[in-house]
Amino acid sequence: MKTSTLIASLFLVSFLAATAGNNQTIDIHGKVVNKETREPLYGVNISLKNQTKSIGTITNSQGEFRLWNIPCDTADLLISMNGYKSDTIDLETLDQSTEIIVISLAEKTKKENGLKLIFSKK
Structure with a gap:
């Protein structure tokens, strides 16, 4: 009885150790700035x-x-804000030593914003 319990316990520990290595995670710390002015974006x-x-x-x-x-x-990290071009970062390019990433977002032009003004005379 004690032998079968010991074997089952060893099997469980081995299984948990083997699967734990396959689920590597990363802590991502970063800052997003305006590409031209380098001002932080809130x-x-x-x-x-x-x-x-949903994680974000x-x-x-x-x-x-x-x-x-x-x-x-x-997955990829998606960075987006109204009035700015979206950016995507492949998480596989980051490693455990990555502490802070800086992301620069470029402002969209009026044409890229899709704003269309129509005037009419009355």
Whole structure:
């Protein structure tokens, strides 16, 4: 009885150790700035693209954001804000030593914003 319990316990520990290595995660810390002025951008949406559950955050008043325990191989990081061109970062290009990433967003032109003004005479 004790032998079978010991074998089952060893099997469970081995299984958990083997599967734990396959689920590497990364903590992402970053800052989003205006590409031209280098000023921090507040309220930028940072989210994981193509995920079944919604994981994301927004930048604070200093343009900073943090995401914890993000699986490295699951998705791209999507960075978006109204009036700016969206950007995507492949999480596989980041490694465990990445501490802070700086993302520069370029402003959209009026044409890219899709704003169309129509005037008519009365």
